[in-house]
Amino acid sequence: MRFAKGHGTGNDFVILPDPDGTLPLTPALVAALCDRRRGIGADGVLRVVRSAAHPDAEASSAGAEWFMDYWNADGSQSEMCGNGVRVYARYLAEAGLVAPEGTFDLVTRAGVVPVTMGEEIAAAMPIPRVYVSSSATVLEQSFTGTAVDVGNPHLVCAVDEPTLEGLELFRAPVIDPLIFPAGVNVEFAAVGPAPAGADLYRRMRVYERGSGETQSCGSGACAVAAVAVHHAGLESGVVVVDVPGGRLTVTVTPNECVLQGPAVIVAHGDVDAQAIRQLVFS
Numbered sequence: 371m372r373f374a375k376g377h378g379t380g381n382d383f384v385i386l387p388d389p390d391g392t393l394p395l396t397p398a399l400v401a402a403l404c405d406r407r408r409g410i411g412a413d414g415v416l417r418v419v420r421s422a423a424h425p426d427a428e429a430s431s432a433g434a435e436w437f438m439d440y441w442n443a444d445g446s447q448s449e450m451c452g453n454g455v456r457v458y459a460r461y462l463a464e465a466g467l468v469a470p471e472g473t474f475d476l477v478t479r480a481g482v483v484p485v486t487m488g489e490e491i492a493a494a495m496p497i498p499r500v501y502v503s504s505s506a507t508v509l510e511q512s513f514t515g516t517a518v519d520v521g522n523p524h525l526v527c528a529v530d531e532p533t534l535e536g537l538e539l540f541r542a543p544v545i546d547p548l549i550f551p552a553g554v555n556v557e558f559a560a561v562g563p564a565p566a567g568a569d570l571y572r573r574m575r576v577y578e579r580g581s582g583e584t585q586s587c588g589s590g591a592c593a594v595a596a597v598a599v600h601h602a603g604l605e606s607g608v609v610v611v612d613v614p615g616g617r618l619t620v621t622v623t624p625n626e627c628v629l630q631g632p633a634v635i636v637a638h639g640d641v642d643a644q645a646i647r648q649l650v651f652s
């Protein structure tokens with residue numbers, strides 16, 4: 371089994387090229403590959419498969435060639451991964467499967483995402499839907515947040531800088547299962563001064579459903595940006611979101627939500643099938 375490894379602002383992925391969809395990918399195999407001590411280690415897996423070869427892509431592919439089959443590190447699947455889209459696109463370009471410049475459509479479980487290539491990669495994400503208030507509890511401390519759908523579910527909690535810095539995100543925040551029956555990604559965001567060229571600024575940490583605390587979450591940055599724009603009483607805005615792994619820029623308008631940032635492929639290799647099989651069945 372060939373693989374590549376890539377990341378977008380430290381949100382890292384094992385990339386499995388499987389154009390014809392023949393790889394028998396299971397939750398246990400994904401978890402074994404993502405294991406940071408015994409496997410390759412990653413926040414998730416991106417299977418690179420043709421839309422025509424994957425049943426989840428059929429409904430929404432609209433003729434777009436490639437489908438992002440995204441899995442979290444624990445072997446669960448998600449509808450969307452904003453950094454995953456950008457890293458997947460970088461992989462396609464480096465493998466000569468799409469042009470290194472210009473725009474192309476990538477199919478995800480949350481619909482078709484137009485991707486613009488360049489030194490940084492920009493993804494036109496699903497328009498975030500800001501809907502209801504809820505809360506998350508971390509070690510007995512409760513935080514009020516705003517639920518946002520970016521194709522996948524998010525809860526954005528406003529905190530101040532010292533609280534953000536001191537948060538212990540070793541365990542999943544306790545959330546309301548009635549509002550989030552399929553779980554939720556929880557973002558904690560602190561306000562700061564907007565850098566030149568931006569309207570708003572947030573520093574964010576995230577506890578991702580299925581992966582734990584990660585260095586970055588692209589869809590989470592979109593959720594944070596949408597709430598920031600909403601709370602500022604704006605219709606549109608450019609929001610710089612700093613995450614532990616770097617900087618993302620989100621442009622929110624009534625018709626669009628564009629996530630931009632770096633995306634890098636760092637390695638290519640072969641999985642030792644026997645060692646991974648042992649891990650899967652141990």
Ligand SMILES: N[C@@H](CCC[C@H](N)C(=O)O)C(=O)O
Nearest residue numbers: 448451452453522587588589
């Ligand atoms: N890191 C991702 C989000 C990955 C999926 C998420 N954990 C979920 O279960 O919805 C991103 O960059 O958006």
